[in-house]
Amino acid sequence: MRNVSMLAVTVMIMLLGFTAVLPLDAEGIRTRITGTVRIDPTRPDGETIGLRFNEAVGVLLPADTLFVQGIEFELRLPKAVQGSESSISWTVYSSVDPDPSGERLDFNGARIISQPLPARVSMVIQIPVVDRHELRSGPFVTVIPKLMRAGDFPLMFKLAPIGKGFGPSTESAEFRLTVRPVLTDEGGISVSCAFPEGAEPVPYSVYIDDKRVEDVAGPIVLRKGARVVRVSAEGYREEVVSLSVEAGAISKVSVNLVPDAPRLQFEAPTGSIISLNGVPVPSESFDELAIEPGEHTVVCRIGDYTITRKFVAVRGKTYRVIMSVELSIQAGP
Incomplete structure (x- = not known):
């Protein structure tokens, strides 16, 4: 009789365990x-x-x-x-x-x-x-x-x-x-930044509609509409991206950060020799040359003709060095 009672208890426990996995009103x-x-x-x-x-x-x-x-x-x-x-x-x-x-x-x-x-x-x-x-x-x-x-x-x-x-x-x-x-009437923006090859990443700040975003690790949830994303990092140019946030979607913003070092661009006749702070500038660098902020001296020479100029370079600025030689022949009375 005791064995039968134990069997009944065991069966009841098994049944209770089986029904417990289902909702009460299933x-x-x-x-x-x-x-x-x-x-x-x-x-x-x-x-x-x-x-x-x-x-x-x-x-x-x-x-x-x-x-x-x-x-x-x-x-x-x-x-x-x-x-x-x-x-x-x-x-x-x-x-x-x-x-x-x-x-x-x-x-x-x-x-x-x-x-x-x-x-x-x-x-x-x-x-x-x-x-x-x-x-x-x-x-x-x-x-x-x-x-x-x-x-x-x-x-x-x-x-x-x-x-x-x-x-x-x-x-x-x-x-x-x-x-x-x-x-919902919300969407999201995901921001990622890439630094130049070989550059050490630095902290950067993200602003949306001029409000700083504290956490950029995940999607930034916003109401749908036009938005302006601004990314800034020390030593790099500020990048600005305009986009429209759509409801239910995450817009990805990928920013390639560019160093904000001053840059020089040279325009000079063929055969010109240009030096910066006493160091010759190779012709392949005439299109763009990154320099340090501060005072610099540029010397342009073509034949026996030499021009020297000094200037102060500021971060984020691009300077064009233009050398031109004019020949004027005028007739007298």
């Missing part, structure tokens, strides 16, 4: 999955899948939900069901197990809401996935007042007949379900 669902949609913030138009009676569509949440505030279901009703909408129900389930796929027929899930179809050609429902959202019900949109967190996915949208006696045309009628993300 129910069995038998249906055919016609498709599964993974919500993608980069595809705001979503994905459309066809389904009939006793068929369903699965919904998976992306790993990155940074700009997603809700999920939208838009169901378009075929003409064959017009007039019998109240005999057909739509249901949304959460915590569907196992993941909905076309290879299975039996699932478990928690019913969120179930209602008859409205007497319209289409219906739109939205489900929030973040605490602070801007979803609101209206004449053409119904917001389900239940927050779906990451642990509540996958979801399932299912159609089922409430009564019997449907004609063949109604039973074979195909509905069109579009599942799409409801995005």
